[in-house]
Amino acid sequence: MADTTAPLPAAAKRRRPMADLKKQPGFNQIAWGCIFILYAPIIVLIAFSFNDNRSVVLWTEFSFRWYVEAFGNEGIRKATIVSLEVAAVATVFSTIFATMAALATTRTQPFKGQTLAYAIINQPLMIPEIVTAVSTLAFFSLIKQLTGVNGIGYLMLAHTVFCIPFAYMPIRARLEDMNLTMEQAAADLYAPPLQVFRRVTLPLLMPGIVAGAMLAFVVSLDDVIITLLVAGPGETTLPIYILGQIRRGITPEINAVSTLLLGLSIAFVTLFFLLGRRRK
Amino acid sequence: MPVEPSATAGAGKTASSRTMISVDRVTKSFGSGNHLVTALDDVSVKIRENEFFTLLGPSGCGKTTLLRLIAGFELPTSGQILLDGEEIGHLPPYKRPVNTVFQNYALFPHMTVAQNIGFGLEMQGKPKADVDKTVQKMLAMVRMEHLAGRRTDQLSGGQQQRVALARALAPHPKVLLLDEPLSALDLKLRKEMQIELKRLQSETGITFVFVTHDQEEALTMSDRIAVMDTGHILQVGDPKEIYDRPARRFVADFIGDINILNAEMTAVKGDVGEVKLASGATITARLSSASVQPGSVSIAIRPENVGLCGVEDAARTAIGTIENAVYFGSGTNTHIALDGGGTIVARNSGETGAPGERVGVILPDRHLQVLID
Ligand SMILES: Nc1ncnc2c1ncn2[C@@H]1O[C@H](COP(=O)(O)OP(=O)(O)OP(=O)(O)O)[C@@H](O)[C@H]1O
Numbered sequence A: 001m002a003d004t005t006a007p008l009p010a011a012a013k014r015r016r017p018m019a020d021l022k023k024q025p026g027f028n029q030i031a032w033g034c035i036f037i038l039y040a041p042i043i044v045l046i047a048f049s050f051n052d053n054r055s056v057v058l059w060t061e062f063s064f065r066w067y068v069e070a071f072g073n074e075g076i077r078k079a080t081i082v083s084l085e086v087a088a089v090a091t092v093f094s095t096i097f098a099t100m101a102a103l104a105t106t107r108t109q110p111f112k113g114q115t116l117a118y119a120i121i122n123q124p125l126m127i128p129e130i131v132t133a134v135s136t137l138a139f140f141s142l143i144k145q146l147t148g149v150n151g152i153g154y155l156m157l158a159h160t161v162f163c164i165p166f167a168y169m170p171i172r173a174r175l176e177d178m179n180l181t182m183e184q185a186a187a188d189l190y191a192p193p194l195q196v197f198r199r200v201t202l203p204l205l206m207p208g209i210v211a212g213a214m215l216a217f218v219v220s221l222d223d224v225i226i227t228l229l230v231a232g233p234g235e236t237t238l239p240i241y242i243l244g245q246i247r248r249g250i251t252p253e254i255n256a257v258s259t260l261l262l263g264l265s266i267a268f269v270t271l272f273f274l275l276g277r278r279r280k
Numbered sequence B: 001m002p003v004e005p006s007a008t009a010g011a012g013k014t015a016s017s018r019t020m021i022s023v024d025r026v027t028k029s030f031g032s033g034n035h036l037v038t039a040l041d042d043v044s045v046k047i048r049e050n051e052f053f054t055l056l057g058p059s060g061c062g063k064t065t066l067l068r069l070i071a072g073f074e075l076p077t078s079g080q081i082l083l084d085g086e087e088i089g090h091l092p093p094y095k096r097p098v099n100t101v102f103q104n105y106a107l108f109p110h111m112t113v114a115q116n117i118g119f120g121l122e123m124q125g126k127p128k129a130d131v132d133k134t135v136q137k138m139l140a141m142v143r144m145e146h147l148a149g150r151r152t153d154q155l156s157g158g159q160q161q162r163v164a165l166a167r168a169l170a171p172h173p174k175v176l177l178l179d180e181p182l183s184a185l186d187l188k189l190r191k192e193m194q195i196e197l198k199r200l201q202s203e204t205g206i207t208f209v210f211v212t213h214d215q216e217e218a219l220t221m222s223d224r225i226a227v228m229d230t231g232h233i234l235q236v237g238d239p240k241e242i243y244d245r246p247a248r249r250f251v252a253d254f255i256g257d258i259n260i261l262n263a264e265m266t267a268v269k270g271d272v273g274e275v276k277l278a279s280g281a282t283i284t285a286r287l288s289s290a291s292v293q294p295g296s297v298s299i300a301i302r303p304e305n306v307g308l309c310g311v312e313d314a315a316r317t318a319i320g321t322i323e324n325a326v327y328f329g330s331g332t333n334t335h336i337a338l339d340g341g342g343t344i345v346a347r348n349s350g351e352t353g354a355p356g357e358r359v360g361v362i363l364p365d366r367h368l369q370v371l372i373d
């Protein structure tokens, strides 16, 4: 009995909580500094999108004037439609491929080269985007020359490809923490593999798929570098249009469009998190 | 390897003697090379129609593996599994008329209680009206009618258990496999479910194969028990047989309290052996297997079968000194150091002596058993 109490002081010492990081000098200042640098420009952007004045430095009066003008602007309207079309197509296909890839890497016997498969699927995340962009441009030019086929399909294809890893991550995460016994229970209850997938795997996987699709949509909507190089004439997406306009000076109209784009992205990301939370 | 039960086995009232599952020399290994694990090593067992059959053994002995082989989630490395006379060892799970109650229930969270229960029937292609009728019947059977429309994640542990049972029983399988279905429940609920399970088994007449590592649960519920250790089935028999006539030292140790004495067997006469105890007394003990050879052996006797008497009593087998007596409510365990070596525990409800007192010990022949190691 006596010797069990002896090592107690040492144990107590080990149990003492780590020094609280929040109490370190300067912690608060640095944290607030970072948050300020991150969000101040965005707040300025949002504020001046409601400014009834051509200036982006002088505040005069609140108004929706720039939103009205943005909606009336043919260029912005066309770019928005192109952006949504490309994002929609890229989202659908990248999500389908990502789902198949996620199933193949989690619902099969471990196979040789599985790590390599992960690496290949996630490749677009690791290679600098400019490299992907340049190589895609060269590759597509070659195909265009050989086949003579042009069109927005190339841009959609490029977006689909770089969206796959983004869609893949939440789907695979969901599959990994989905209990395998659920699918075994279905098989045990006379469901052949296809029915197991349709009736059990797919419905349970849905939150992951939706999260993946939303992530892919946002990533496609925001892309600049690859789009800039791959997009042909008449295939200007919203970010590219904004970029073009900004070269001629910032206008409050661009602020308004950017604010809308931001709102859309926030809406999607929030939904993504809510769905992620609901699965727990 | 397994010790076949005697012809009188099969205490269960409903169990017939027809074989439902025959596991024939099945070996199952996982991994390869240095990581080779043999979960089941040349296991054979026959499970009868309508019986409540229990696989009992310590953690890691291969109970789940044997169940998964019968269900079809694993394929045997070698050997055959016959269901109702047909070889099923290589059929996928969905083609086997066998259902499982999983340890964590594995209910479908995106379906209601009724949809869960109907799933198997639906997959079998039964018409909707039949499915609904059976689902109602099953709901009534497990007394869950009022919760038919609930989502399964809004149920208590005991309710989930009932749904899992109803879901597995609804397609009326030939065999129901249950892998430690009660281990997640608290003691009171557990006792209730034990009775419930027995009721369901006799009502449906389905063969139950039940896995547990709780010997008491096994003894109270089973028609027959297979005791397993490290990939082997050591003994198969009805609870009384397993308890009164353990064949092996492991089985004797694993189930209940038991005294094991070292002794010298001098002769074999049919199914009994003549054994000389360390005290010098000669007794006859039942042989657990014909393969026991004369020589040094272990003999086993349950504490409640050990009698105490006066030192001069003619009935005594041995003499010893009381070391201590432990009272436990319904009786007393008396620990006695035997003259000539060894200690023995006697359990009785009456008076025993005080420590240091000399007593006579009676070891009735009919309760003595020679064990194989
Ligand atoms: N998929 C697997 N891969 C490798 N080894 C396995 C696998 N499944 C089981 N084993 C091994 O086989 C042996 C038997 O496992 P099993 O799960 O059948 O034991 P159990 O009797 O059910 O134990 P418990 O009471 O703990 O559930 C163990 O040593 C285990 O580690």
Ligand SMILES: [Mg+2]
Residues within 6 Å of the ligand: B063, B064, B065, B179
């Ligand atoms: Mg187990």
